Amino acid sequence: MRGSVTVAATTPYEVRVEPALDLNSAVSSAQPPGTAVLLTDSDVGPLHAPAVTEALERAGWTVADIITVPAGEASKSLSVYEGVVRRLAAAGLPRGGTLFALGGGVVGDLGGFVASSYMRGIDFVQLPTSLLAMVDSSVGGKVGLDLPEGKNLVGAFLQPRLVAANLDWLETLPPREVSHGLAEVLKMGLLAGGEFFEDLGGLAAARAGDEEALQSLILHSVRYKAAVVAEDERESGLRAVLNYGHTIGHGLEAAAAYDLPHGEAVAAGMLAAARLSREKFGADLLELHEDLLRAAGLPLKVPAVDVETVLEAMSRDKKRRNSDRAGEYRFVLLGDVGHPERDVPVGVAEARRAIGAVLGP
Numbered sequence: 001m002r003g004s005v006t007v008a009a010t011t012p013y014e015v016r017v018e019p020a021l022d023l024n025s026a027v028s029s030a031q032p033p034g035t036a037v038l039l040t041d042s043d044v045g046p047l048h049a050p051a052v053t054e055a056l057e058r059a060g061w062t063v064a065d066i067i068t069v070p071a072g073e074a075s076k077s078l079s080v081y082e083g084v085v086r087r088l089a090a091a092g093l094p095r096g097g098t099l100f101a102l103g104g105g106v107v108g109d110l111g112g113f114v115a116s117s118y119m120r121g122i123d124f125v126q127l128p129t130s131l132l133a134m135v136d137s138s139v140g141g142k143v144g145l146d147l148p149e150g151k152n153l154v155g156a157f158l159q160p161r162l163v164a165a166n167l168d169w170l171e172t173l174p175p176r177e178v179s180h181g182l183a184e185v186l187k188m189g190l191l192a193g194g195e196f197f198e199d200l201g202g203l204a205a206a207r208a209g210d211e212e213a214l215q216s217l218i219l220h221s222v223r224y225k226a227a228v229v230a231e232d233e234r235e236s237g238l239r240a241v242l243n244y245g246h247t248i249g250h251g252l253e254a255a256a257a258y259d260l261p262h263g264e265a266v267a268a269g270m271l272a273a274a275r276l277s278r279e280k281f282g283a284d285l286l287e288l289h290e291d292l293l294r295a296a297g298l299p300l301k302v303p304a305v306d307v308e309t310v311l312e313a314m315s316r317d318k319k320r321r322n323s324d325r326a327g328e329y330r331f332v333l334l335g336d337v338g339h340p341e342r343d344v345p346v347g348v349a350e351a352r353r354a355i356g357a358v359l360g361p
Contacts, residue, residue, distance in 0.1 A: 003215050005222045007139060008230040009159045015139055015226070017218050019211050021166035023055040023127075030162035031123065033060030037093050039084065039111045040102040043071040044129050047172050052102055052127065061098075065091035069110065073258040076106050076146045078154070084114050098123040098161070104130035105137035105262070109152070112143025116158040126160045129169040131181025131214070132263060135188070135221035138163045140229045140239075146258070150316045151250045157234055165218070167211055175297065178207055180263025182296035185217050187244055187270060188224045190289075193338015196220045203295040241340040244332040245270035247314060248355055254313035255305035267298040272354035276346055277333040285334055301360035310355050311348065 003017045016026050036056060040049050045068045053063050067087050069075040088099070099122060101111030108126050115124035126138040144155020170178065182203055189200040199220060205213035225242065232239040249269030253260050274289045290300055314329055327348045333341050346354075 003219050005219060005226050007159070007226040009141060009233050011159050013160055013162055015163040015165070015222050017134065017165045017167065017215055017222065019167040019215070021164060021168070023052060023164055023166065024059045026164045027056065027061075027125065027162065028059045030125070031098070034062070035094055035097040036061045036063050036100055037088055037091055037097065038063060038066045038100045038102055039069070039107060039114070040066065041069050041071040041075065041104075041107050044103045044107070048102060048129060048169060052100070056100070064093055064097070069107070071106075073106055073146065076110050076144070078145060078147075081110065081114060081145055084110065085118050088114070088118050093118070093122070095119045095122065098125060100125045100127055102127040102129060103133070104128065105133045108133050108138050109143050110145065112141075112158050112160070113145055113154070113156055116143060116156040121158070124158055124160045126163040128163065128165050130173060131170055131178050131218070132184055134165040134218050135181055136184040136225065138165070139222055139225050141233065142235070150254055150313055151258075153316070167214060170214065171209070175207070176261075179297035180261050182207060183263035183266045183293075183298055185221050186292045186296055187266065188221045188242075190270075190334065190337055191241055191244055191340050192220075192224045196224060197337055200292060203292065207295070207297050240342045241332050244334070244340060245273055247329060247331050248272045248310065248351070251310035251313040251355075252302060252305060255309040256303070260302060264299060264302055267293050268302045268358040271300060271358050273331060273333055275354050275357055276331060276350060277335070279350065280333055280344060281335045281341070283334055283336055285337065288337070301358055304359045304361060307352055307355050307359070311351060314351070
């Protein structure tokens, strides 16, 4: 099943999403072979790095090093970043070299920031192995690191030369990880409306591993995100709609010391946003959100954290502006399915209630 989307960024690139993807062919069609370094993590590397290295070498690449970082959000840190760039220097990766990121969103974000800054920028290829990375973080060019003060506070924009997603890699994921990726799928379906939203009826099949349903929903997600990125590549306006569910979601992650999976944080953030949408626009979409999250296998509550810590993390969110008033946050909300509203002001008391409603015991 051939499937691809072209992202019309400043430097256009292809996103290939296929079962049994021919990586040799996909990479060869994107750029000529040269010197490469493969970045992966301790979970993904043992499963897929040997086959990927072999495919690259068959395509004429010289793989100068394979760098493995610990799996988990903690690797999106300045200390791990330093270790990776020093490994690139030690391996002699030249200015014309390419960094291949094989893994989920953490590896992609870390690898992209490394590629954006090493020698003032080298080529970058995303090889996403998680559903979350395939539908969201590998597309659009936003890369970065976390600080203890907040998520993605250090970052850059770097469009990859290619995103190559082999659906077979998803077979190694535990069911919970698939559900985490589906959180971003249903987020974009709610934003897009139309055929994409209607096809969210395939969430249960995708969750069960149906390749056709997975490919369809991934391509829907990539097309929607690609259209938004083409209009607003550097997040100066429209692209902010993609943060639906993320304002509170990122605050929950920070308050949980990043021990809360991103997909579950975003799911809770969307439920909170649905409540705020009802207050602001009279859009009664809460039950719809709950039904979709159940179909995706996502919880409707997250473990309790300190609400004030969530609010504090939200106040440091990178999307805040100098003009924002103290005690007020900007949200993406829904006037209806397919009708996102961005820059909606939400007060502290409103945000506190919305957060409290998604916290479990």
